[in-house]
Structure formats: C-alpha cells, structure tokens
Amino acid sequence: MSRSLNFKWAVTVVVGVSILIWIGVLFTKGINVPNSWKAIKEIPTVIGWVSPLIVIFVKWGWRFPIFRGWLVVVPDLNGTWKGILQTNWKNPETGEIPGPIDAYLVIKQSLFKMSCVQMTRESKSWSSSSAINIDSDNQIKTLDFVYTNKPRVSVHERSNAHDGACSLDIIQGEERKLIGKYWTDRNTKGEMDFRFLKKELIETFE
Known part of the structure; x- marks a missing residue:
C-alpha cells in the first residue's frame, strides 16, 4: 500500500x-x-x-x-460498496455486448493493509495486491488492485477463471463513489461504478 x-x-x-x-x-x-x-x-x-x-x-x-488529512493521508474505504460492471465483451454468436451487471465490492482496510473482494451473481474476485495512490498535485486519489476471478461452476462453459486489474477514482463527498475501469488477461475490459452501501462487510452476493 x-x-x-x-x-x-x-x-x-x-x-x-x-x-x-x-x-x-x-x-x-x-x-x-x-x-x-x-x-x-x-x-x-x-x-x-x-x-x-x-x-x-x-x-x-x-x-x-x-x-484525517494532517496525519492520516489515505481515506477510509472500509465497508461494502454496491455498483455495476459494464464489459466491452461481445457475444461471438450474436455480436451483442451484454448490459451492465450488479456487483458488490467489499473492502477490508487497516492503516497499512487492505484487501478487496468483488462479487457478482456469477463469480467472485479477490485482490492479490492493492494500493491507494494519491497524486496531490493533480488532486487525484485512486484505488488500484490486481485480482483473481473464479466463476461459479454453473457458468464454467462460457466464463473461465482469469486474472485482471482495475483502477478506481476515489470520490469523497455527500455520496461516496469509486468509479473507474478494469481489464483482464482474456483481452476484455470494462467500466466499474460503485456507491458506498454500509460499513458491514458482506460475505455473499445474495
């Protein structure tokens, strides 16, 4: 971190x-x-x-x-974030791009360590490394992490396990947001848009 x-x-x-x-x-x-x-x-x-x-x-x-600010530099992202993922992947049979899917991002953070778990209805991802990066000169804060994704057995025929990375802008205000992009080793990429939901860390998508 x-x-x-x-x-x-x-x-x-x-x-x-x-x-x-x-x-x-x-x-x-x-x-x-x-x-x-x-x-x-x-x-x-x-x-x-x-x-x-x-x-x-x-x-x-x-x-x-x-x-906050004078001593602790990083924001507190602990909790569950709810949002959507939009892929650029095209269905090879129809040539269509699927619509956005619901997702949760669960962040467990201490001062010097953090982990990110992302869940959709069909798969679960967890970070192997993660960091909050701050560019004070350009007033930019990002959450960046590398992850491994494992789909549920029921979707293995059309969705394989893969690795990926994402970079999310940290937006702090009345409505806290994490907005950015992701890319995978399957040559796909897409956008992520999360809103803070609650401090509790959920364990399953359901």
Whole structure:
C-alpha cells in the first residue's frame, strides 16, 4: 500500500506523546527530572505505554476524522460498496455486448493493509495486491488492485477463471463513489461504478 501517514507529523506525535507519558510517570513516582539516572530507568515504562497506543491507532484509531488529512493521508474505504460492471465483451454468436451487471465490492482496510473482494451473481474476485495512490498535485486519489476471478461452476462453459486489474477514482463527498475501469488477461475490459452501501462487510452476493 502507498504511504498512509504524514511521517513528519507521525514522528512528532509519537515523540510528543512519549515525552508526556514520561513526565507523567516521573511525576507519579515523585522522581525529579534532574535526577537523570532514575528518569532514564523509567524509559521502559514509557515504551510499555506507547506501544499498545500505537497498536490501537494502527488497527482502529486512524479512522477517526480528527486524524484525517494532517496525519492520516489515505481515506477510509472500509465497508461494502454496491455498483455495476459494464464489459466491452461481445457475444461471438450474436455480436451483442451484454448490459451492465450488479456487483458488490467489499473492502477490508487497516492503516497499512487492505484487501478487496468483488462479487457478482456469477463469480467472485479477490485482490492479490492493492494500493491507494494519491497524486496531490493533480488532486487525484485512486484505488488500484490486481485480482483473481473464479466463476461459479454453473457458468464454467462460457466464463473461465482469469486474472485482471482495475483502477478506481476515489470520490469523497455527500455520496461516496469509486468509479473507474478494469481489464483482464482474456483481452476484455470494462467500466466499474460503485456507491458506498454500509460499513458491514458482506460475505455473499445474495
């Protein structure tokens, strides 16, 4: 995944919180700061407090709006997104392009990791690598991932397992959207259009 934190601010926050905890420990134990040796001996105690705080932040805390922008760079995409897929594939028998199909995109994201699972009525895809890429100069944020698709057994005769990739623009506003394109190793490509549905992660298309 691309850079998730503003590391300058991250270092500042970790150092600042560590110093505050250190001062609090010294005050609680009645240790004068000039007594450098006793103060230094309390550093492991400080680490013992800071370490779980970092773990909590990486797993859950980064999602809070208070950290958005200045500390946490990436948007929170956790949840289930509902949308449509439109392929450019033509039916070899009729020469027609099928209409759009319904799909769900389920994103599970922590600060430094994420996975994407896409489901339609006939197949399921899951990401082998994924990243949120940010181009601040051009004000562009994209969700990019490589995936493997496996159709249901009932459609194997006309739809084979395949690999592919997609790039979705992240649109944040009153209605959150993921809009973009995909392409596959079957020489097909198409468009995707998702809207945020809910925070819960669904497990099946049904």
